[in-house]
Amino acid sequence: MQQKSTSFSIKHWSDDDKPREKMVRKGKAILSDAELIAILIGSGSKNESAVELSKRILASVNNNLNELGKLSIRQLMQFKGIGEAKAVAISAALEIGRRRRGEKALKITIISSSKDAFELLQPGMGELPHEEFWIVYLNNSNKVMHTAQLSKGGITGTLVDVRLVMKQALELGAVALILAHNHPSGGLKPSEADKQITGKLKRAAVALDIKVLDHLIITQKDYFSFADNSIL
Numbered sequence: 001m002q003q004k005s006t007s008f009s010i011k012h013w014s015d016d017d018k019p020r021e022k023m024v025r026k027g028k029a030i031l032s033d034a035e036l037i038a039i040l041i042g043s044g045s046k047n048e049s050a051v052e053l054s055k056r057i058l059a060s061v062n063n064n065l066n067e068l069g070k071l072s073i074r075q076l077m078q079f080k081g082i083g084e085a086k087a088v089a090i091s092a093a094l095e096i097g098r099r100r101r102g103e104k105a106l107k108i109t110i111i112s113s114s115k116d117a118f119e120l121l122q123p124g125m126g127e128l129p130h131e132e133f134w135i136v137y138l139n140n141s142n143k144v145m146h147t148a149q150l151s152k153g154g155i156t157g158t159l160v161d162v163r164l165v166m167k168q169a170l171e172l173g174a175v176a177l178i179l180a181h182n183h184p185s186g187g188l189k190p191s192e193a194d195k196q197i198t199g200k201l202k203r204a205a206v207a208l209d210i211k212v213l214d215h216l217i218i219t220q221k222d223y224f225s226f227a228d229n230s231i232l
Helices: 019-026 033-041 050-059 065-070 084-106 114-125 162-172 192-207
Strands: 131-138 144-153 176-182 211-218 223-225
Touching: 019 033, 033 050, 033 084, 050 065, 065 084, 114 131, 114 144, 114 176, 114 211, 114 223, 131 162, 144 162, 162 192, 176 192, 192 211
Parallel strands: 176 211
Antiparallel strands: 131 144, 131 176, 211 223
């Protein structure tokens, strides 16, 4: 007697287990990351459900959605069961999430804490594969006047032009600065080079009666504040 093959299709699951039906009945917050991705891709492969495929994709990036967002269309298509259309759907959804956070950052106009500065800068810096150095220029009310990328370098570091920072501060009439750079490695410990450039910028700013309020090291999910750790 021929044994009946097992179906991996979500359509054979109970409604409470189907991601789409589950979202409609119980709300989006209850769904796991894998279930949300399964909704995006719609179906898995012959031997794997959409949810199992999504779990496998997430496991490859240690279940980190920020890391998943860094994968290219071609990299996503390396997973069996993910064609171009599904890869594009995943990539587009994660880009929407990144832009949504960016819109929130645009609403931050006054910096009152290191967390405010992090929320302002993280959407543009937190997921970069290379290191960048940015400056936030503030007026005497700590209102953001301008943010500017000062340098863009390899993963090992950046070159910072102190004269350019001060020239732009004077042109804007800024009275305070917040320095920031990202660590693509995810590490938050400041290097000796980080400390040296902070001191160099601070000394140059003092000579022009401009304050350096903080220097942030930014990663995907966290940050290190020189001011909060009393090493500014």
